[in-house]
Amino acid sequence: EIVLTQSPATLSLSPGERATLSCRASQSVDISLAWYQHKPGQAPRLLIYDASTRATGIPARFSGSGSGTDFTLTISSLEPEDFAVYYCQQRTNWITFGGGTKVDIK
Amino acid sequence: QAQLVESGGGLVKPGGSLRLSCAASGFKFSDYAMSWIRQTPGKGLEWLSHIGYGLTTIYYAESVKGRFAISRDNAKNSLYLQMNSLRVEDTGIYYCVRDRKQFAPSDWFDPWGQGTLVIVSS
Numbered sequence: 001e002i003v004l005t006q007s008p009a010t011l012s013l014s015p016g017e018r019a020t021l022s023c024r025a026s027q028s029v030d031i032s033l034a035w036y037q038h039k040p041g042q043a044p045r046l047l048i049y050d051a052s053t054r055a056t057g058i059p060a061r062f063s064g065s066g067s068g069t070d071f072t073l074t075i076s077s078l079e080p081e082d083f084a085v086y087y088c089q090q091r092t093n094w095i096t097f098g099g100g101t102k103v104d105i106k
Numbered sequence: 107q108a109q110l111v112e113s114g115g116g117l118v119k120p121g122g123s124l125r126l127s128c129a130a131s132g133f134k135f136s137d138y139a140m141s142w143i144r145q146t147p148g149k150g151l152e153w154l155s156h157i158g159y160g161l162t163t164i165y166y167a168e169s170v171k172g173r174f175a176i177s178r179d180n181a182k183n184s185l186y187l188q189m190n191s192l193r194v195e196d197t198g199i200y201y202c203v204r205d206r207k208q209f210a211p212s213d214w215f216d217p218w219g220q221g222t223l224v225i226v227s228s
Contacts, residue, residue: 034214043110046206046216055206055216087151091213094167097151 002026004088004098012106019075021101023088028068032092035064035073038100039084047086048073078103108133108217110202115222122192126222128185128202136180138204139163139211142187145221146198154200155187159209192226199223 003026013019023033031051038044046055048064051071061076075082083105088098114126126142142154155176156165164176175188185202200222203215 036215041220043218043220044201044215045218046214049206049212049214055214089151089215095153095213097153099150 002090002093002096004090004096006098006101010102012104013078014106015078015080017078019078019103021073021086023071023098025069025090029090029092031067032090033071034089036087037084110219112202112219112222115224117225118192119228120194120226123190126187126200130183135183137208140185141203143201143203144198148195194226197226
């Protein structure tokens with residue numbers, strides 16, 4: 001099983017700041033990595049797939065990068081609606097998710 | 107707009123059974139692979155099962171193989187998960203999810219339903 005480790009567990013930032021979230025895989029997943037946003041009481045939402053491709057309707061302030069074992073989700077300037085939990089997911093060897101990074105308001 | 111609505115969750119005793127349903131709307135259900143994913147206190151997000159658009163491919167996570175059964179009714183735009191021999195550790199929120207791509211699955215999930223809560227407790 002491929003283990004995805006997300007860091008930090010919590011990121012406390014202010015609106016307008018840049019958020020940088022990390023996801024590390026226990027073995028290479030090439031670019032087979034996605035990012036999801038999850039707000040309390042709502043359905044999780046696909047943000048990024050294939051490591052760097054934005055899903056339909058996702059604002060340009062969200063960007064993904066990386067390949068192999070190290071990946072980054074960047075939110076260039078946090079909007080109030082971006083405070084949420086973010087998960088990464090791989091599909092190379094079955095399907096597994098990371099433990100999540102909570103982005104909360106400082 | 108694609109939408110998924112789960113139902114059927116509830117409180118059940120260990121060893122009991124539940125059948126979850128997912129009603130799909132806003133897209134051609136028969137063209138997409140579907141999956142169930144859960145979120146539990148112990149394991150976080152966990153993929154459980156996949157069913158292909160043509161019903162020819164079905165996969166299960168080891169943790170539920172032999173206990174859970176996925177099915178779909180394309181005429182009713184519905185996905186199901188029959189859960190038997192439930193355990194305390196099966197407690198969590200169960201999400202119905204659609205594959206992002208028509209036909210050949212991408213294993214990226216979009217959209218997700220809002221989930222249905224399953225509690226396994228004596």
